[in-house]
Amino acid sequence: MLSAESAAVVRATLPVVGGAIGDITPIFYRSMFAAHPELERDLFNRGNQARGDQQRALAGSIAAYATLLVDDSGRDPGTVLARIAHKHASLGILPEHYPIVHEHLFGAIVAVLGDAVTPEVASAWDDVYWEMANALIAIELGLYDEAGVVPGDVWRTVKVRRRVQESPDTVSLELVAPDGTALPAGRPGQYVSVAVRLPDGARQIRQYSLTGAAAPDAWTISVKAIAAIADGDRIEPAGEVSNHLHANAFEGDELDVSQPFGELALVPGQNPIVLISAGIGVTPMIGFLHHLRRTNSTRQVIVAHADRSPARHAHRAELKELVDDIPTATLYRWYEDLGTRPAVNGLRAGRIDLEHLAVPHDADAYLCGPAPFMTAVQSALLGRGITPDRIHHEVFGPGQEIVAAA
Template structure:
């Protein structure tokens, strides 16, 4: 809890700091990586750094957290903190690294805001930072403790036992312990981090949802190869170096460094109706949830909605159909931008997802994963249909831009 004095200062300076945070975060990362190049090479996502996604995510997190701290009658930032803490745990972040971030972040704040950072302002924002840091460290320590490991000790070497081409640009991998022993428990909806050593020597880490974890004998992940693209402003976006590396270089018998399972998008165990919505590769956590529901023979009312470019691009298309068929009373609806010569049906439609066509029970628990504009659109439609905001959970692949 912020002191009353610091809360007043933060409230008064939030517009200025918030407006400048987008300038502060790039300077912060530049300073930190100059002092600790190993962090850029071996821990942070270089692709997100190059595109500015990580900078925007950090700016959004700081601004959102500070706003919640000094606002009245707003919920505690538990969801925000849980999402960050789970990501940190999957990377093996430890408490000492918060000191490094603090030093270079506050140097960047002073560089951008100059004389506006009085001792009083610096002390207040320092309190904000450590309030957030202590909360995250506490959550992360709890995650490590629940996993039965020391802080940061999340890595294990697994072997690829099967590789399947799911679509032209997606490949699934089945992972197991080399000695065949059981894997740590995973909850439906969670992800693991995968670390690879790239040709230039960098150790880069990415997260992939668990598509299945049957009886702890193996894990399944699916990787979409991210090709180069062009942003709306004309900026060239490089190919995903880890996803392309995995596609080109990892086959049966190869070993990978994989973290323990983490993630706050976890299927609840209530009897409430479920609405599972995905687009593109966002189907992967949904597939993991459906495997769990089928394995436990649930009798919950389940509706599954998926949008994709075309049936030929839809990873796990047949698996999705088979899983829904195993659930009594479950319903599946597809939308494709291109159906080819296939005719549209009541459950396979041409175009973008349209929530108005779907029956939604008011007490539905919603799990949502896909590109950010897709999730924002679907979330808006769900709220308009009177689905409680607290019932809508989502997963973001990449830095979170902080859906409201």
């Protein structure tokens, strides 16, 4: 906990530091990568760095944590850390990484705020950083212990046993241990990190949800190829790792993959479940549905998925088969281009619209897809009386929060 003195200083300077954090984080990353180029090459996501996503995510996390730390409402600051800690654990982050971040982050704060960083201000924000860092370290060490691994030693070699084309741009890869032993079971909704060595020598890492489709001894992930997109004068870079896996991961090939991590999990109980996804965001929902079918769940399940077209819908047949096998489940699908198919039997044209969907007010809702999609869906769910604590989401990116999050 912050001392009363530090809390008072942070509360007074939060508008200034919080307002400047967007300028601080780019300087921080430039400084850190100049001193430690191996971190940019082999640990951090270069695509997120190029887009500025990582900088915005860090800025948002620090500001959110500091705000909760000095908030008198009693809300736990740790609520913003679970997703970050799971991501860190999937990368093998260690306690010794945190002093490196501290050195360059505080150098960037001084560079931006100058004389405003008095000894008192520096000391108070130093306390904020170490409160956050030590809380993350504790969670991460707990995750390593739960996984039964030495801290940071999360990587294992797996072999591709099966590759299936799920849509024109998405493949699923069934992964097994080369020696035939069973892989550790992941919880429904979790992901693994996959590290690849790219042609320029960089080791880049991305996360992929476990779909739960494989045999008990294996993992299955789905990988969507991502092409470069022109957005005005800006080019959205192509997916380095996903495209590499598309071109190079076939039966018999070996990959470096982490233990399963991820804090998205089904809340136990008998409350209705609503699974809402778009595009490749269907993958954790597939994992949930495999689990519900395997355990003969009697919970009411509403599945709502949005995609460009039936042809582009990865796991389209599998999704319908899973829902058909769960007597209490109902499937609704929206396609921007429905083609010549009639809008019947849960098929609808256009973008997802929950207005006419009977969502029980006591349902637990799980969202996965692009952040703007989840922002709109969460707002709709809140408007239907679903409380914020019953809305859970997974973001394929550097931990950014959806706008409507309470």
